[in-house]
Amino acid sequence: MDDRDTILAELDAFHVEVDQEAGKLETIHAERLECKAGCADCCVDDLSVFDVEAELIRRRHKVLLTVMTPHAAGACAFLDDDRHCLIYENRPYVCRTQGLPLSWTETRDDGSVREFRDICPLNDEGEPIENLSRESCWTIGTYEGKLAELQRRWGSGDMKRVKLRNLPLL
Numbered sequence: 001m002d003d004r005d006t007i008l009a010e011l012d013a014f015h016v017e018v019d020q021e022a023g024k025l026e027t028i029h030a031e032r033l034e035c036k037a038g039c040a041d042c043c044v045d046d047l048s049v050f051d052v053e054a055e056l057i058r059r060r061h062k063v064l065l066t067v068m069t070p071h072a073a074g075a076c077a078f079l080d081d082d083r084h085c086l087i088y089e090n091r092p093y094v095c096r097t098q099g100l101p102l103s104w105t106e107t108r109d110d111g112s113v114r115e116f117r118d119i120c121p122l123n124d125e126g127e128p129i130e131n132l133s134r135e136s137c138w139t140i141g142t143y144e145g146k147l148a149e150l151q152r153r154w155g156s157g158d159m160k161r162v163k164l165r166n167l168p169l170l
């Protein structure tokens with residue numbers, strides 16, 4: 001296994017870890033989550049991913065990328081006519097936490113830190129997300145950092161991103 005194969009194996013492990021952690025939150029929020037196969041409101045157009053995640057899709061879906069007709073503009077290129085993901089097993093990180101209550105922080109100019117929350121409107125019914133514990137939300141930051149580190153190694157510092165819509169053309 002060369003260095004690049006090692007990084008892709010680590011990316012696989014990263015996806016598994018994300019799925020496990022997201023799965024715990026899906027269990028906690030099972031009553032409010034309307035997410036199901038065929039609901040693709042999160043599968044918006046113009047998503048871009050780090051090149052390392054693009055490479056996983058290139059390697060695992062060679063035939064698909066050759067023959068597929070990308071979904072029309074207005075939704076993700078990998079959405080099929082039944083609103084299912086054509087690359088589900090190897091979908092990028094950003095697609096694996098969709099629908100969960102999200103939490104993130106931003107630092108203001110005065111140095112104070114403010115927390116923000118968001119959730120898909122379809123999953124908004126139930127306990128107001130402002131009242132949820134931080135632990136029961138998907139906290140943005142840690143996993144993005146891990147993924148960025150994989151890309152840093154993959155690209156030798158080049159943080160190249162690739163639009164999903166352009167992948168079939170490459």
Ligand code: SF4
Nearest residue numbers: 043076078079085095
């Ligand atoms: S890659 Fe799959 S899950 Fe992600 S936005 Fe596209 S169709 Fe949806």
